[in-house]
Amino acid sequence: MQDFILTLADLGNTNTGNIETIFAQANGFLGVRASGPVLEKNATPGSFVNGFYESNEIIYGENAYGYAKNHETMVKLFDLRTIEISLIDEMFSKLVQRELFLNMKTGILNENYVYATPSGKQIKISLESFTSHANRHVYAQKWNITALNFEGNIRVIKNAKHIAPAVDSEFDPRVREASTKLVFEKNKLTTVNSNLSLYFKFDEYNDEFELNKGQTQEFVQLYQLSRENLFLDIDYDDLKVQQEHIFQEFWDVSDIEIIGDDRLQKGIRLNLYHLFNSAGRDGKTNFAAKGLTGEGYEGHYFWDTEMYLLPFFIYTQPDIAKSLLSYRVNQLSIAKERAKELDFKGALYPWRGISGHETSAYYPAGTAQLHINGDISYAFQLYEKVTGDHEFIALARDVIYETARFWISYGFHSSRGFEIHEVTGPDEYTALVNNNYYTNKMAQNNLYYAYELAKRFDENEKESIFWQQAAKQMYFGYDNKRKITQQDDSFLSKEPWDFDETPLQNYPLLLHYHPMKIYKHQVLKQADTLLAHMLFAEDIEQMARDCDFYEPLTTHDSSLSRAVHGVIASRLGRDKQAYSFFSDSAIMDLADIQGNAAHGIHAANMGGSWLGLVYGFAGLHFTSEGELAFENHLPREIQAIKFKIKYKNEIKEVFFEQKGK
Known part of the structure; x- marks a missing residue:
């Protein structure tokens, strides 16, 4: 059981932000960062609703046709955890002691804090909380407040507070300010530009009570957020029992024991x-x-889901996997519009975003990562292979067809085979290249799967022949002299990056060097060709040679x-x-x-x-x-x-x- 309990002693870095992240609670709909009851310096409290975003126009210094039009940023909504506790003329503001116990087996977080006033009076705050998996609209809290070394009249105010926008001066393209202006009307809030709405029902606590030394006051708060103005009567203890049961079912299948x-x-x-x-x-x-x-990353969805997350869900929680894949089905019409906008056939899924529209303002490392289409197709194929859920694939097969149509439209036949130019593979330190091995491999798999489904359902007969031919003739570059798979047509001719002269503080490279400096060198941000080898293991000796070459070049x-x-x-x-x-x-x-x-x-x-x-x-x-x-x-x-x-x-x-x- 101890291996399921996470404490502060387990963290390698106990700065405020790390604690808030690692002990955060979520349920797929609602997420809450584990900020302390009394706000500390550098605290970033917040709650989020999956898919609830604000949009803003992307302002380009030099615009061009087909560039992404709008940012989409998941909104940081409310501080649901800050509490104000005071005596008549003193605030309990100095943190004396802090303990956190996250029971991963039940999804319940228990915390103990001791705070002091300037004159030394101490109070203990114990908090039990969870985001309900039985009712995903609910964040539940149970508070216990104990006077440790005094007696007196305590004032407690515990209300949700909307988090106002703040400017972050830190340069990091991976982070964007998520707080935003919202329009409030009774129990409803609405974003200004994206025009998305949420309804809320919050228990508020504002009380004054007498505590003797060692005496405790308890109260429960239930916070509810929903896309519809419909809230059920709920009981804290019932939700807690249901939470424990749901997590037990999860761990029964998904746990991994490392001895x-x-x-x-x-x-x-x-x-x-x-x-x-x-x-x-x-x-x-x-x-x-x-x-x-x-x-x-603004709450954006990437290829991460298909290639890194879905295998876990497909093999252990197939219902969740099906829901995640259904998102791609539901966004197919937008992907078709995007392909048409760029003057191609079929569907092109966005590199990053929430609504289904492309939001990447830097197309060389965004839209150009066309492998997203092949990644999505691969995930559907793996789901079918592992679950045997052919009925879902029958309903979703247009995703496979339309992504295959895109490859035929974007690529071309040459004397070398079917080639795909001007793309960016998983290695984002190499952009806009021809015949990226990973991209071509995923496109080939996508085309074969589309051909297989067309035969199965006896449709797209003429078109599917072109899918099969393109897949068979897919071009893959190879260096016969060194016997190395070419990551792309140009990578092996580039100058190697000088790792010996790169200070440790200059990693990650993207924060310290212009893309032009990075792109002209042999240097990888992450697995690229090797990722293709992981998915399509065909030749162990080739894998070894490629690993020996590419891994030392990978940051x-x-x-x-x-x-x-x-x-x-x-x-x-x-x-x-x-x-x-x-x-x-x-x-x-x-x-x-x-x-x-x-x-x-x-x-x-x-x-x-x-x-x-x-x-x-x-x-x-x-x-x-x-x-x-x-x-x-x-x-x-x-x-x-x-x-x-x-x-x-x-x-x-x-x-x-x-x-x-």
């Missing part, structure tokens, strides 16, 4: 906990890059990178390296390895840590005959692992221990 490494055990459970909490469930929302725990500036390299290392039998990469992935936010956990969790990495265990150490893969298989790649640092997956409605238990035992 022999307590630190990594807690890290992986924290990651799975946050994955369960922040996934959209309604088919209209998805999974923001920072979940519902912070304002990093791992993206949190998405380490997990993939860990899986590759496992498959190559490089256990020490695999363990190192997995360790970083498992505790990335727990230890604040990226140095920015205060902005919100690294959700894709959390999904990646599951990949590291299941795809890497346990070697999950499909055989050439399409059968599910495993291989034991456990490093010696871990004695054993135990987990479950769902495969075609059947739960399979997997256990691996050290080879030779």
Whole structure:
């Protein structure tokens, strides 16, 4: 049970922002940062509703046709946690002691604080809270206030406060101010530009009472936010019981036991906990890059969902996976409009955004990442392969057809084969290149899957022949002299980045060097060609040569990178390296390895840590005959692992221990 309890002692960095992120609570609809009851310096309290955003026009110094038109930023709504406690003429404002106990097994957070007045009177605040998974509109709190060394008349005010916009002077393109002006009308709030509305029902507490030394006053508050003006009568204790039951069901299937490494055990459970909490469930929302725990990346949805998060959900929580995929189905018409706007056929999904429209103002590392289409197709294909839910694919197959149509429209046939030019692959330190290996591989898979579905449903007969031909003739660059897969047509001819002359403080490179400086060099932000090898493992010797070449050129500036390299290392039998990469992935936010956990969790990495265990150490893969298989790649640092997956409605238990035992 202790491995399910997270405390401040588990954190590698206990600054205010990190605490607020790591102990944040969410339920797929509503998220609340774990700010302290009495606001501290640098505190960033906030609550978020998945998919609730404000839009603003993007102002370009030099505009061009087809550029994204509007920003979309998930709105930081209310401070639901700050409390004001005072005696007649003194505020309890000095923090004396703080304890946090997050029970990941139940989704309930318990906190204890001791605050003092300037004259030394001390009060203890105990808070139990959770975002309800039984009723996702509810954030529930139970407060206990105890006089420790005095008696007197206590005044308590506990109301929700709208968080007004503030200017952040820190330069970081990954963060954008999320507070915004809202229009309030009775129990309704509306954004000014996006014209989205939420209704709210908040319990307010404003009381004055006498406390003797050691005496406690208790009260409960329930905060409700909904897209509809409909609220049910709810009971705190009933919600708590339901919460414990829902989390028990989750862990029964999704838990991973790591035997022999307590630190990594807690890290992986924290990651799975946050994955369960922040996934959209309604088919209209998805999974923001920072979940519902912070304002990093503006609450946008990326390819992270399909390639790093969905495998976990597909294999353990297929209903959630289906909801996340349904979001892409529901946004198909917007994706078709975007392709048409750019003068192409089919559908082009946005690189980043919330509503389904493209919001990336920097197209070389945004719209040009066309692999998003192939990523989405791959996720639908994996879902069908693992769940056997052919009925859903039948309803969703237009997503596969329309993305295939885009590739035919965008690419072209040459003497070398079917080529795809002017794209950016996962490695965002290399932009606007021809024949990115990962992009071409995902497009090929997309086209084959579309062809397969067309045959299955006896439709698009003439068109599907072109899909099959393009897939068969897809061009992949290869350096015969060095026997290396070309990341793209130009990468191998570039000058290598001078890592020896790059100070540690200049990472991530994107914060210290202009893109033109980065793009002209051999340097990778994250796994690119190697990610394709992880998904389509065809030649182990080729994988090894490519790993030897590309890994030393990779900065791992993206949190998405380490997990993939860990899986590759496992498959190559490089256990020490695999363990190192997995360790970083498992505790990335727990230890604040990226140095920015205060902005919100690294959700894709959390999904990646599951990949590291299941795809890497346990070697999950499909055989050439399409059968599910495993291989034991456990490093010696871990004695054993135990987990479950769902495969075609059947739960399979997997256990691996050290080879030779």
